[in-house]
Each structure stands twice: as C-alpha cells, then as structure tokens.
Amino acid sequence: MKVRILVSLKDIVLDPQGQTVKNALHTLGYDFVKDVRQGKVFELELEGISRDEAEKAIVEISDKVLTNPIIEKFDWQILEKK
C-alpha cells in the first residue's frame, strides 16, 4: 500500500521560506495569497503489513524519524488504489 505523509512546521514556528514564496507570488500579482507555509511530503510504499499495523507504524515512523516533534506536525493518508 502507498502512504502519503505531510510534514509541516507547527504554527508557533516562523517559516521564512514560506514567507519568501508568498512575497514572490505577490510580485507576480497573486495578491489574494494571504499566507504560505512550506512543508515536506513523504511517500512510503509498504508491503506485507496489515492496515491496522500500518496505521500504527506510520504514526511511529512520523514521530520518531520523519518529524522533529518540537517544531513539526504531520498528517497522513493511505492512498487507495484506483
């Protein structure tokens, strides 16, 4: 199964990269963009594991490796086959 994990900075953390992107968009005329936060996407391909086990593992992996919980939060979804 394919899993997508989105990692982003917590709201209390300043995101200068997001700000830079926002400013660039304003320069291009997209004034309606009020804020930009930049994050990361991880796509994992899992095999030989049940859905329940996968859900548990995804949270562990995200918490221990993919994020620094002090400054980042995560969201995940199992991508259904078409």
Next chain:
Amino acid sequence: MKFGVVIFPGSNCDYDTLYILKEVLKQKTVILWHKEHNLKNVDCVILPGGFSYGDYLRSGAIAKFSPLMQEVKEFALKGGFVLGICNGFQVLLELGLLPGAMLRNKNLKFLCQFVRIRVENEKSPFSQKTRKGQVLKIPIAHFDGNYFAPPETLQELKKNNQVVFRYCDSDGQLSEEANVNGSVESIAGLLNKEGNIMGMMPHPERASELLLGSEDGRDIFESVIDYFES
C-alpha cells in the same frame, strides 16, 4: 584528560578539532567512528561540525541513529562531558540531550563569518575560565542555526542558568542585528540542566590559534580541561 572526537559520514570539522586538542592543547585525543560501539574510555566526547549524512531530512536527524550514539547517550546521562559544535549541537538537540530545535537561518542565507558571543554563564565546566559578560570572537558557518525553544522550555533554561552564550555586538550588547541567524533570545550555546553537556553553534576549534584571527575559542577547551583536572 582524554578527548574523543566522533566522526560521522559527512563530518568535516573533526580533524580541525583533533588538531587543536592534540597539537595546540597537547591533550590525549582519539577518533571515535560512529559505527563502533566504543568510547575508548574518553573523559569528554566532542561531536564536531560538518554535514553528517548530508543534513538529509534535517541536520543531525540521521546521525542520532548512529550505533555509537547509544554509548554517547549513556555516557552523557551518567554525567560524562559532551561538547556539540555546530552540527554536533544539532545532533544533541535531535537526540533530546539538549532541549529545543534548530530552524533555518531567519534570512535564509548560509552564514559564514566571525560573530561575537557573550558569556552568560561563566560557571559551567566549558566556560569557567571566562568572565560573565566576556565577549568572544568566534566564527560561525551554518544554514540552520536559528535556535528555537517553546516558551515553557525557555523559562526552564533561564531558571536553571542553562544559557551559556548569546550572540552580541563587539560591545557585548544584544541586538537584532547581532543575532545574525534569528535565534530565540540570541541564544548561541546552551547546557543541559546538569551542566555536563554543552552545545554551541560557533566553532571554537576555528578560533584557537591567533593565526586564524582569534584565540578566544581556546577558553572553552581550556575551561573543561581545567575543570576536569581540578
């Protein structure tokens, strides 16, 4: 006193650190390869600067899983001296041996320049040869040196006198301009609560011989040597 300098794939300040300890300060110093479970009976572990694992994922994020870090963590929790310089500081933060985290520099530039840092805690093993308020001229070279700690953690740090160095100007004054990477409260170096572990972003090993523009970094190494020997 015996020092050990840990090398990860991508560490690049290991030999500079080794040189200062061995050739300039005449201390017994060994190399500790990250894959070996052996601290070789050292009295102080140094995690040097560099780009361990290419800073992939996050600076220091993968180095924390290196085999030797098990022994380093045990050693540190038992009170052994550990000094993390730049990437080493990042590894200590990722390991949770020091509180807080590093963010990208506020101005999104890699900063490679001399800075001034002010001694806030002159009683730690790593700063006890300095005076409170003393200004040290030491270089930085980093992209992710913007120290962050949530408000509760900051309160704890201040309560326990864990902040060792703050970025300042040449007169020892704090300012937004002097705080080049945007670190919270201009924090450049800090200790754990027990005082045996220190992390700092500037490179004292690059300021230990006048030839390189400053000898102020020596005070840090000499402090811990002196502290250990007394």
